[in-house]
Amino acid sequence: MKKEKEILEKLKKYREMDLKYEDGRILGSMCTKPHPISKKIVEMFLETNLGDPGLFPGTKRLEEEVIKMIGEMLHNNNPFGYIISGGTEANITAMRVVKKMAKEKGRREANILIPETAHFSFEKAREMMDLNYTVVPLDRKYTMDVKYLKDYIEDNIEKGIDGIVTIAGSTELGTIDNIPEISKVAKEYNIYIHVDAAFGGFVIPFLEERYKLEGYNYHFDFSLDNIFSITVDPHKMGLAPIPAGGILFRDFSFKRYLDVETPYLTEDSQATLIGTRSGIGVAATWGIMKVLGPDGYREIVSQCMENTYYLVKRMKEYSFERVIDPVLNIVAIKDEDPVNTSLILRKKGWYLSICRCVDALRIVVMPHITKEHIDRFIDALAQCKRD
Ligand SMILES: Cc1ncc(COP(=O)(O)O)c(C=O)c1O
Structure with a gap:
């Protein structure tokens, strides 16, 4: 029993090294926090x-x-x-x-x-x-x-x-x-x-x-x-x-x-x-x-789309350009050197990815991303561009 407790404690330490969706710093993943059920x-x-x-x-x-x-x-x-x-x-x-x-x-x-x-x-x-x-x-x-x-x-x-x-x-x-x-x-x-x-x-x-x-x-x-x-x-x-x-x-x-x-x-x-x-x-x-049903999914998708539009709105305030008007809950932000920008942002704890078909940063506005996260990210991106 004691051994089991020790092992679980050790496992917890490893797990604590991982990022958590709810912290809102995972911006480039197509996965999210699973439904509580x-x-x-x-x-x-x-x-x-x-x-x-x-x-x-x-x-x-x-x-x-x-x-x-x-x-x-x-x-x-x-x-x-x-x-x-x-x-x-x-x-x-x-x-x-x-x-x-x-x-x-x-x-x-x-x-x-x-x-x-x-x-x-x-x-x-x-x-x-x-x-x-x-x-x-x-x-x-x-x-x-x-x-x-x-x-x-x-x-x-x-x-x-x-x-x-x-x-x-x-x-x-x-x-x-x-x-x-x-x-x-x-x-x-x-x-x-x-x-x-x-x-x-x-x-x-x-x-x-x-x-x-x-x-x-x-x-x-x-x-x-x-x-x-x-x-x-x-x-x-x-x-x-x-x-x-x-x-x-x-x-x-x-x-x-x-x-x-x-x-x-x-x-x-x-x-x-x-x-x-x-x-x-x-x-x-x-x-x-069964739990969510079509209405539940509709609500989640609508929430993600609202947050997607919010991100686009916040980008405009800083003249960050989008590659296209978002079709789904994904936003591509034009960037001359997306590899470098994403590396700088990663050092500051922001995990987003980049596009291959165009020079751009890529953000997937998954259900774990809130408007507050977006505000913080936009500030970080603006700071990164100023530095
Ligand atoms: C369009 C598309 N197809 C396939 C995959 C691969 O899915 P998985 O990583 O679950 O194997 C992805 C992953 O992002 C995707 O975006």
Whole structure:
């Protein structure tokens, strides 16, 4: 007992070295403090293993239910999918399907169009699976250039295009590709679309009209043609504890591309990349979605958007310029030397990140960030520019 106490004391010391969301200094993360109900759920589902679902049929049932709940949020009443480790695993899983489909068509490499703003998880997928990416440049809105995409497809149709990756809530700027337009092209040429809505998946469906930019297309879900898979992460704006990523496919037929035989488990095939996997993410996502409901999420998203606008307002007072009007709760602040500025700010205890596609600092206005935090940060940034 004494030993246990000592160990816990030591662990506490390590934990105290970590930053805390509530201090408001984590400005560049897409994760946040999980919903308070999570603690009890984590304890209840601690020993569950969905890698062997026959042993945990209740937790498996929860996974089916939560995938259905997320599917409904994305206009699909019959989805197939999993709650997995995160957006990275989800994107890799989608690329596994595209690769398998290409293989069935007799192509060794899958030809995939991918936007310049794609998350680096796609680079991991490329390395693992010998994927052949063509990077589509960005247009003025920092979204995938649809004209380039169309022309490229028309010019290369002989070669065969196996997939298009689109983003609904880009990591750097929160932008959303014009997925309805891309869907039309994909339908015409029978191309698979994967939408990476790891971040936007729990924001866009709850975004009130008053926060939507004029002329911007926010539509990204399964109601569009040829959207065959969507990454949507509960552990980002879904408020679930890490790890809880999500991958949804249009229907059950996609499972066969992922299945491998599992002779010594309670089920004879497994589709997920990871074998042994906790049921905590599943149960927590289920619980949080039930507790919050659409109204709860709408309230959280609205709060984040209000704080996003507040940040923009405070930036204007100091003539700090934004790269674009915020589409979601992400703000990019133009900066001549973002690496240096972010390093200086880090030394002062502010943790924000930078963009890759443009010289800018990047702030994700997550639920743990308040107006007071924003005020303090703006003061710190102004001070940094004066020094
Ligand atoms: C758009 C997008 N996709 C995928 C990921 C990867 O998610 P994870 O870090 O949960 O693996 C991120 C992470 O920020 C992201 O922003």
